[in-house]
Structure formats: C-alpha cells, structure tokens
Amino acid sequence: MKRPNLLLLTIDCLRYDSCGFNGYDRPTTPNIDRLANTATIFDNAYATGPWTAESFPGILSGRLSRDTAYYEQTSWKAIPNDAPTLATWLQSHEYDTLARISNPHLSQYRNFDRGFNSFENLRINRLGEKFTADRAAGDSPSSKAKIISSIRSTMRRLKDYDIPLSHTAPVVAYRLNQLSGQWPTIAAEDVIGELIATIDSTDQPFFAWTHLMDLHAPIHPERAREGGLLSSDSTIRQFVWDANRLVNEYEPHYRDMYDSTLRYIDHQIGQLIEFLKANNKWENTVIILTSDHGEALYDRGIYGHAAGRDKFEFESDRHYMYDELLHVPLLAKSPQDDPQRLNHLFSLGWLHELIAELLGIEQVEMPLSSDRESHFNEESGEIIRSDVISGESQTIAVRNNEQKIITHRIENGAINIDAARVYAPEFDRREQHPLEEEPSPQLAEAIEQINLQKELPQLNGELSADTEELLEDLGYR
Incomplete structure (x- = not known):
C-alpha cells in the first residue's frame, strides 16, 4: 500500500461550538459531520494564539509567538528563517507538498510557504493584479x-x-x-477548485493544505445566501446586520449569516470529499480539519477577533484570550483508526506529533511538544500554552484540567502573577466567573517559561500599501 496522503483543512474563524458534530443544533456542517463519524474528534483542542498571525506558526511550525519572527511590526508574525515546518518535514519524506490558501497574512514573505513545492495565496495574487490595474488607470x-x-x-x-x-x-x-x-476574501468554491486541480496534477503521495476565509468578516452576502439558513436574502439587510456587528451592537441576525456561511463552506468541503472518492484517493488519505481560531459572537459584548482596544482583555488590541477564540474544533480521519472522541487537552502546536503518528513516520523536532506516547490514548496532566505579542506587550494563557490562567506582560517587564485571572474550565466553560484564588504552582511555572526573554527577530521587508489596505478591510489595524 502506498504511503497515505495528508490533507490539512483549516477554516478561519470556525468556533468549536458551531459544528454539528460538537453538538450544535443547527444544520451547519452536514458533510463535516459525516466525516467526523469516521474520525477521531478531539474535544479539547486549543490554538496557540487568538488570531491568524499568532496561531499559524503553531500549526505549521510548532511555535508560540515568543518563538517566532515578525515582518514589519511585531503583530505580523512570521516563521523564522530556516525553521522546520510541516511542509519541510514532509518534503524530506518525499511528499509532494501543495498549498492553496487565501489569507493575506499567510504570505511567502513571512515564510508560510517554507517547504511547499507548490504554494499559491489566491488573495495576494488577485490583489496585485487588481490594484495594479486600478492605479494605472489615471482617469478613473x-x-x-x-x-x-x-x-x-x-x-x-x-x-x-x-x-x-x-x-x-x-x-x-x-x-x-x-x-x-x-471583496476582501476569496470564495471557498474557488480555493477548493484550485486545490482539487493541484492534487489532481500529482502522482506522488501528497501533503495538501488549504485555508478557507469565508467566515471571516466581512461575510460575503452571496455565500451566506447559498448556505440557506438566512431569514432574509436581501444584500442590504445583510450589510445592515454587518454594520451593527462592526460597532459591537448586538445583532442576532449576524449569527444567522455566520451559520449560513459555514453551511456554504461545508458544501464546498463535500465537493472535495467527492473528488477524493471519485479519484480513488479517499481510502488512502488522512484528513485533519481544524481552525486557526474561533470568533467572538457577542459572548462578552464584542464581535470578531481584532476589535477595538477598549473591548479587549488588558486594553490591548488582539489580546483576547478567551475560549470563543482559543477553543477550536479538531478531527482526524485515518483509514487505519476507528472513530472515537477524546477528552484530553490538545494544543495545535502539537499537530506535528499527531501527523507523525497518523502517517507512521519519525517525528520532527519543533519547540512545542507534549511528551505523550500517543495522542490517541486518554491521559491527563498536559499543560496547554497560548500567547500573543504586539508592540512591547505579551498576553499569556495557560491551562490544565483544573485551571486556566490569563495574564499579561508590558514593555519587557516581569509578569505580575498577582494580576492573573484564574478560571475553572470544568465548571465555568464560558469563563464568566474568575476565581478568587492563586494560580497553581504548575501553571505559574509554565507562565514564567513562556515570558518573552528577548526581542523577536525581524525579517527584512515591509507590507505593501495594497496589502495593508486589504488587512484593514479584514479588521486588522
């Protein structure tokens, strides 16, 4: 039997609790639910950071933010030069490494293409063509x-x-x-179509990655309509709902837009599954599906994951470390394994370990590791680490089975553990009631280990004006 293929599907802004296979009562993910019926589901998987630039170094190279580099400003994280990635590792095992993505953060200039034989960011490619043409038309x-x-x-x-x-x-x-x-995002239909064409062109065992942006605000009205879960098909109505979202005014219809768009994405993933089945690739393909982070849907009076300074934890942009962003869905479908649900803690920074186990190959060394013998056995005792860095400030979240701690470091200073917020996830899943107790010694030590000890290395280069404009359209300032 040939070595198994690996397909990594990541969906921007996908919350754990919005998926049918995790108990959501709306029909948002029928195709993914059927996939989940054949897979291992990790019920307690967590991102290494609360937004794309902080999370993907964890997914692709097993790194917290404090172990990354940055491009132009510390908020725009990058994978350090020469750092091993999933793609460089699997390329060394003779996999054809392929990526079709569309998030402008995930650019080759920030090393997210490291190790890919074929890498294309559709959003950046189309942006360049469009904006160059616009600026050349002087009389427009x-x-x-x-x-x-x-x-x-x-x-x-x-x-x-x-x-x-x-x-x-x-x-x-x-x-x-x-x-x-x-429009700031590329439709999942286009991205999946490009991925299918790329997979179809290789005759080697492949590692293919795609990242879908449709759930990211602003949500495209046509994609929301196609999902079929809206109370109104009016584009104007959708834009009014989006306007309320933008100013953090409670808008129940925005959840309808989100859910309906997820149903649209699910349909496109169903098309990808049908392609794999029709082309005799399904039985020999390992599939991992997850998200880089979730999305705040007015859980604490805000929407999104990059909103205003006054609405975020510790009064700092993008430092929102609650589980509506950090808790992510994760399933792994392997031809050799029986379906099951696992409850132990899992970090997306350990994805390389899970992949080694699924493919039956030697592990690659990356900064984050679990020291587990197997991720398919229920064990306890893990500590999950997440962090975010912007400017000179760092926010850290650590957890074990008993506590979750959120704390902060400002301007290269020491962390004030006395100012930490302590939660009991088992009894307060929505983190609404901080405890009046000290962090456990185990978690306090983990916090000190994550504390940024040195300046992040900077990659040469700067964002183009066009890319900065696009990032602003997506809510990143």
Whole structure:
C-alpha cells in the first residue's frame, strides 16, 4: 500500500461550538459531520494564539509567538528563517507538498510557504493584479469619490427599506463598493477548485493544505445566501446586520449569516470529499480539519477577533484570550483508526506529533511538544500554552484540567502573577466567573517559561500599501 496522503483543512474563524458534530443544533456542517463519524474528534483542542498571525506558526511550525519572527511590526508574525515546518518535514519524506490558501497574512514573505513545492495565496495574487490595474488607470474615479457616490445612492435605498441611517449608511455603502469591486476574501468554491486541480496534477503521495476565509468578516452576502439558513436574502439587510456587528451592537441576525456561511463552506468541503472518492484517493488519505481560531459572537459584548482596544482583555488590541477564540474544533480521519472522541487537552502546536503518528513516520523536532506516547490514548496532566505579542506587550494563557490562567506582560517587564485571572474550565466553560484564588504552582511555572526573554527577530521587508489596505478591510489595524 502506498504511503497515505495528508490533507490539512483549516477554516478561519470556525468556533468549536458551531459544528454539528460538537453538538450544535443547527444544520451547519452536514458533510463535516459525516466525516467526523469516521474520525477521531478531539474535544479539547486549543490554538496557540487568538488570531491568524499568532496561531499559524503553531500549526505549521510548532511555535508560540515568543518563538517566532515578525515582518514589519511585531503583530505580523512570521516563521523564522530556516525553521522546520510541516511542509519541510514532509518534503524530506518525499511528499509532494501543495498549498492553496487565501489569507493575506499567510504570505511567502513571512515564510508560510517554507517547504511547499507548490504554494499559491489566491488573495495576494488577485490583489496585485487588481490594484495594479486600478492605479494605472489615471482617469478613473478615486476610491473616495466612488464611496461618496455609493453612500448617496445607498441612503436612498435604505429609506425604501425604512432602516435608520445612523451608522449603517456609510458601512452599507462601503460594502456595496467592495461588492462591485474587490471583496476582501476569496470564495471557498474557488480555493477548493484550485486545490482539487493541484492534487489532481500529482502522482506522488501528497501533503495538501488549504485555508478557507469565508467566515471571516466581512461575510460575503452571496455565500451566506447559498448556505440557506438566512431569514432574509436581501444584500442590504445583510450589510445592515454587518454594520451593527462592526460597532459591537448586538445583532442576532449576524449569527444567522455566520451559520449560513459555514453551511456554504461545508458544501464546498463535500465537493472535495467527492473528488477524493471519485479519484480513488479517499481510502488512502488522512484528513485533519481544524481552525486557526474561533470568533467572538457577542459572548462578552464584542464581535470578531481584532476589535477595538477598549473591548479587549488588558486594553490591548488582539489580546483576547478567551475560549470563543482559543477553543477550536479538531478531527482526524485515518483509514487505519476507528472513530472515537477524546477528552484530553490538545494544543495545535502539537499537530506535528499527531501527523507523525497518523502517517507512521519519525517525528520532527519543533519547540512545542507534549511528551505523550500517543495522542490517541486518554491521559491527563498536559499543560496547554497560548500567547500573543504586539508592540512591547505579551498576553499569556495557560491551562490544565483544573485551571486556566490569563495574564499579561508590558514593555519587557516581569509578569505580575498577582494580576492573573484564574478560571475553572470544568465548571465555568464560558469563563464568566474568575476565581478568587492563586494560580497553581504548575501553571505559574509554565507562565514564567513562556515570558518573552528577548526581542523577536525581524525579517527584512515591509507590507505593501495594497496589502495593508486589504488587512484593514479584514479588521486588522
């Protein structure tokens, strides 16, 4: 039998509790649920960081933020030069390594392409073509003029729907402008189509990775419609709901948009599964499905994962270390293993260990390791570590089965363990009630080990103005 293929599916912003196979009561993931029926499900898997740039160094190279490099500013994490990755490791085992992704953070300039024989970031490629063409057209209207014109026409349309103008008009106008020009995300249908074509072109055992962005705000109205779970098909209505989300005003319909878009993504994954089955690759392909982080859906009065400074833990952008972001779905389908659910703690920084076990190959050495003999046995005693660094500040979350601790370090100073927030995940799953007790000595020691001791190395280069604009459209400032 040939060595098994490996397919890594990552879905941006996918919450653990939004999946049917994890108990969600809406039909968001029927195809993934069927996949889960044949897989091992890890019920307590956690990301190494709360947003894409912090999490993917963990997924691809087993690193916390304090072990990474950065590109232009410390928030834009990168994999260090010459660091081993899943792709470099599997390439050394004679796998054809393939990636079709669309998140602008995951660029070759930040080493996320390390080890891939074929790597394409569809968003960056299409962005370059579009923005170069726009800027070459000297007689075309400016972006500002287009937006102003769009705002005026949209205000008239909002009146027809009897919708208050307040904050909605400029947001809706801007979204309509994006819809007619360049939407910030690439549709899962396109990304999966490119991945299928790439897999179909190789006759070697492959490691293929794709990352899907459709759940990331702003959600495209057509993809939400295709999911079939909306109460209204109106694009304007969806943009009004999105405007409420943007200013952190409770909007129950935004959850409908999120769920319906997840159903759309699920359909595209179903198409990928059908391709594997139709081309005799299904039985010999290991599939791992997870997310880089979840999404806040007004759990604490905010939406997203990169909102305003005043809404985030420790008053710092992107330092939101609660489990609506850190707790992620994880399933692993292997032809050799029986389906099961496992409850022990698992870090996405240990993914390389799980893959070694699934493929039956020697492990690669990466900074994060579990020291477990097998990830398919129920054992206790693990500590899960997550961190995020921006500017000169670092926020750390550590957990074991009894406690979760969130604490902070500012301007290269020592961590004040007395200011840590302590939670009991077993009894307070939603982390609403911090405990009046000290962190356990075991977790306090783990916090000190994660504390940033030196400056992160910087890669040469800087973001283009076009990429910065795109990242702003996705909520990163």
